[in-house]
Amino acid sequence: MHHDGALSAVAAAVLEGGHAAQVELLDRLRAGDRTAFAELVDAWSPMLLRVARLHVSTHASAEEVVQETWLAVIRQLDRFEGRSSLRTWVFRILENQARTRGVREARTVPWSFGSGADGHEHAGATVDRARFRGPEDRWPGGWTPEGRPTAWEPPPEDAAMAAEVRRELRAALDELPERQRTVVELRDVYGLSSDETCERLGLSPGNQRILLHRGRARLRARLEHVYRGTTGEGARRG
Amino acid sequence: MADLPAPRSADDDVLEIACREFVELVTEHMEGTLPKALESAIAAHLELCDPCVVYLEQTRRTAAALGTLPSPTLPAAARDRVLEMFTSLHGGTDPAAPR
Numbered sequence: 001m002h003h004d005g006a007l008s009a010v011a012a013a014v015l016e017g018g019h020a021a022q023v024e025l026l027d028r029l030r031a032g033d034r035t036a037f038a039e040l041v042d043a044w045s046p047m048l049l050r051v052a053r054l055h056v057s058t059h060a061s062a063e064e065v066v067q068e069t070w071l072a073v074i075r076q077l078d079r080f081e082g083r084s085s086l087r088t089w090v091f092r093i094l095e096n097q098a099r100t101r102g103v104r105e106a107r108t109v110p111w112s113f114g115s116g117a118d119g120h121e122h123a124g125a126t127v128d129r130a131r132f133r134g135p136e137d138r139w140p141g142g143w144t145p146e147g148r149p150t151a152w153e154p155p156p157e158d159a160a161m162a163a164e165v166r167r168e169l170r171a172a173l174d175e176l177p178e179r180q181r182t183v184v185e186l187r188d189v190y191g192l193s194s195d196e197t198c199e200r201l202g203l204s205p206g207n208q209r210i211l212l213h214r215g216r217a218r219l220r221a222r223l224e225h226v227y228r229g230t231t232g233e234g235a236r237r238g
Numbered sequence: 239m240a241d242l243p244a245p246r247s248a249d250d251d252v253l254e255i256a257c258r259e260f261v262e263l264v265t266e267h268m269e270g271t272l273p274k275a276l277e278s279a280i281a282a283h284l285e286l287c288d289p290c291v292v293y294l295e296q297t298r299r300t301a302a303a304l305g306t307l308p309s310p311t312l313p314a315a316a317r318d319r320v321l322e323m324f325t326s327l328h329g330g331t332d333p334a335a336p337r
Contacts, residue, residue, distance in 0.1 A: 141256025
């Protein structure tokens, strides 16, 4: 009967409004399918907390906003018309909850994502120009022998590297300009789509890509630095 | 030299990109937002340029590794409260449960 049940609740909840699998998920939730609901709560609470922190000043407040959001979702579930994806609807509820509380806390947003480019965050190359050949070279703009990237061994996902990679990425993320860090976190750490990220942050798609590009480039460079520093030691450490 | 792109010729009207340009297009390439002509130029470049293939791969691995960072979630007590509320409003067998 429920052949679409093969689709997880989380997968169904990001589908466009009106999709058959979304309708089925809503039926299950309205019938009290606690497992499906818990799946959403567990999958989304980290990203909801992160988005809530854009609006309120403390982690504790963000936790309350997220809890209130889930309670509002539960209360309003029967009224959701399914015109958007379930996830988009949950985000809107979150933002209403967060905005209310943000106003109460008189939090002033330290930057405006809508304000467009701000100079240094957007300017310049993301890779040191010295790593490329000059205009007079036979291969202008090509990597120099010393500048070319070399494969990472063992790869970052290897158990021998994973802990150090995570530590370095966390540190490097915290050093990014706030707009870059926020975009990289929403996209790569929390798995929001580019559309969702633009909507949450009030960014144009182009600006979002620039911030993502510059942020990721710095993080890649940080990992490259780690690998260059441990050349020849990786195998022994593993 | 097989891993380097061909030298640029001024008369060539086929779009070519250099490594220095590729590294600034890598995100749009991954996002799939580039015009077709640029995508073709990138495909041609990557055919010949191993270091840029490595660069692309490293950017992908960096993004993937970010997805493994631990993130705070709701405290267990708050999660329990939410699930209890869910069951009390939507659980049970009464199809006309109050909302």
